[in-house]
Amino acid sequence: MSSHFAIDVPSSLIERGARGDMRAFEQIYRLFERPVYTLALRMLGDADEAQEILHDAMLQLFRKLGQFRGDAPFWGWLRKIAVNEALMRLRRRGVVDTVDAMPEPEDFSTASPEHQRDLERALGRLPQVTRSVVWLYHVEGYSHEEIAESFGKSVSFSKSQLARGTQKLRALYEAPMAQVAYA
Amino acid sequence: MPDDRFQPHPDQDDAALAMALAALPLQTPRADGFAAIAHELALATPRPDHGDRGRRSTTAWLALAATLFAAIIGVRLLHPRTAFESDAASSDADTTRRLIEQSQQLDAVLATIDARSVPIDAASAMASVELENLIGLTDLQLNAATRDDEAEALWSRRVELMTRLAATRSSARFDALSDNDAAFLQDASYRID
Numbered sequence: 590m591s592s593h594f595a596i597d598v599p600s601s602l603i604e605r606g607a608r609g610d611m612r613a614f615e616q617i618y619r620l621f622e623r624p625v626y627t628l629a630l631r632m633l634g635d636a637d638e639a640q641e642i643l644h645d646a647m648l649q650l651f652r653k654l655g656q657f658r659g660d661a662p663f664w665g666w667l668r669k670i671a672v673n674e675a676l677m678r679l680r681r682r683g684v685v686d687t688v689d690a691m692p693e694p695e696d697f698s699t700a701s702p703e704h705q706r707d708l709e710r711a712l713g714r715l716p717q718v719t720r721s722v723v724w725l726y727h728v729e730g731y732s733h734e735e736i737a738e739s740f741g742k743s744v745s746f747s748k749s750q751l752a753r754g755t756q757k758l759r760a761l762y763e764a765p766m767a768q769v770a771y772a
Numbered sequence: 773m774p775d776d777r778f779q780p781h782p783d784q785d786d787a788a789l790a791m792a793l794a795a796l797p798l799q800t801p802r803a804d805g806f807a808a809i810a811h812e813l814a815l816a817t818p819r820p821d822h823g824d825r826g827r828r829s830t831t832a833w834l835a836l837a838a839t840l841f842a843a844i845i846g847v848r849l850l851h852p853r854t855a856f857e858s859d860a861a862s863s864d865a866d867t868t869r870r871l872i873e874q875s876q877q878l879d880a881v882l883a884t885i886d887a888r889s890v891p892i893d894a895a896s897a898m899a900s901v902e903l904e905n906l907i908g909l910t911d912l913q914l915n916a917a918t919r920d921d922e923a924e925a926l927w928s929r930r931v932e933l934m935t936r937l938a939a940t941r942s943s944a945r946f947d948a949l950s951d952n953d954a955a956f957l958q959d960a961s962y963r964i965d
Contacts, residue, residue: 591794611810618806623798630799644805651813708792727790758789 592729593624594664603663607655614651621647621664625671628729632675632721634713642678646671668729676739679717708758715754722747723754807898814895864920871927878934882941896940903937 598617605613622643629642649670657666712720718740725731726747731739736747910930917923 591791593798611813614810614813615806618809622805623800626801627799636802639799640801640803640805643801644809647805647809648812651809704792705796709796712793712796724793727786728794755786755789758793 592664592668593627594621594668594729595662596620596624596664598663600659603654603657603659606651607657617650618647621667624664625667628668628671628724629675631712631724631728632672632717633678634717634720638678642671642674646674649674672725672729672739675721679721682717711758715757719750719754722750723758726751727755807901811895811898811902814898864924868920868924868927871924871931874931875927875934878931878938881938882934896943899940900937903933903940907933907937 598620602613602616606617625646626639626643629639629646630636633639633642646667650667653670657663712723715723722736722740725736725739726733733744733747733751736742736751737744740746907930910926910933914923914926914930917926
């Protein structure tokens with residue numbers, strides 16, 4: 590797991606933020622601005638909504654900063670807030686409850702040779718819930734139990750979403766890897 | 773026929789996919805959202821009750837505010853023809869010249885206010901920053917302006933923004949005067965030299 594959130598924040602900075610020090614707030618904001626935005630963008634797939642989630646999550650963070658107990662990493666706490674904000678959006682759209690409406694697999698055969706861009710494009714083509722599960726599991730290191738709890742679903746929901754999403758992404762990822770291996 | 777040793781194992785494949793996903797670059801928001809958050813937080817934060825301190829500083833506050841108000845109004849009285857009260861008879865060049873003079877005098881007023889380095893509350897600070905940004909934008913537009921009517925409108929805009937900035941800062945500093953400032957200004961208010 591290599592979450593972009595995994596940033597150590599000095600406790601003194603958190604304490605200053607909890608006391609309402611705007612400079613400390615801003616430092617925390619700057620540290621996590623891009624990880625929160627990226628997570629939101631990966632889950633929602635929409636830049637405007639990702640910007641709104643960044644705003645709402647940071648506002649939540651600063652309002653709750655005094656409640657942070659320090660018994661877990663600060664970044665994990667913030668990530669949880671960001672994930673919850675993104676999931677609230679998905680629920681408002683009703684997509685969490687209609688996850689069976691999966692589109693047919695995309696044809697990646699015409700993908701550009703630039704692999705990262707292909708992968709981003711493929712990720713963007715996944716249904717929102719599937720994409721969120723894939724991202725939370727593979728990048729943020731969530732367990733199936735944590736994903737199930739976050740979505741208010743069963744563990745089998747998490748597993749099936751991951752399997753379907755991973756299968757689609759793998760179709761894209763394996764081809765260039767194979768080309769390298771057999772070259 | 774490819775060698776089977778190169779076929780990725782499903783678990784390795786998942787790990788490879790996870791690595792590839794994690795290696796995707798961080799995305800950057802299109803807009804800097806911190807100012808909006810700071811503004812919202814400031815609006816939601818109740819102003820502290822200054823109690824006796826607030827009452828003691830009232831006279832001093834009024835003295836400073838009156839001085840600043842007079843300075844701003846003085847600019848208006850000396851140069852009554854602003855964009856708010858356009859004078860069709862005056863030439864564009866005269867109007868623009870007057871607006872530039874008003875702008876310069878407001879610069880002096882702001883320098884007077886800023887010379888008193890009193891901390892101000894977050895809401896006022898954010899409002900000031902926003903106004904400063906708008907003034908900076910207006911300056912950029914002025915540099916690029918090619919037509920007289922365009923320049924006049926921009927100078928008018930600059931005067932309006934600077935008037936609002938002066939009002940915001942003087943009001944905020946009035947709120948934030950410390951006991952020491954108040955005592956000093958009270959003495960100064962009644963001193964006859």
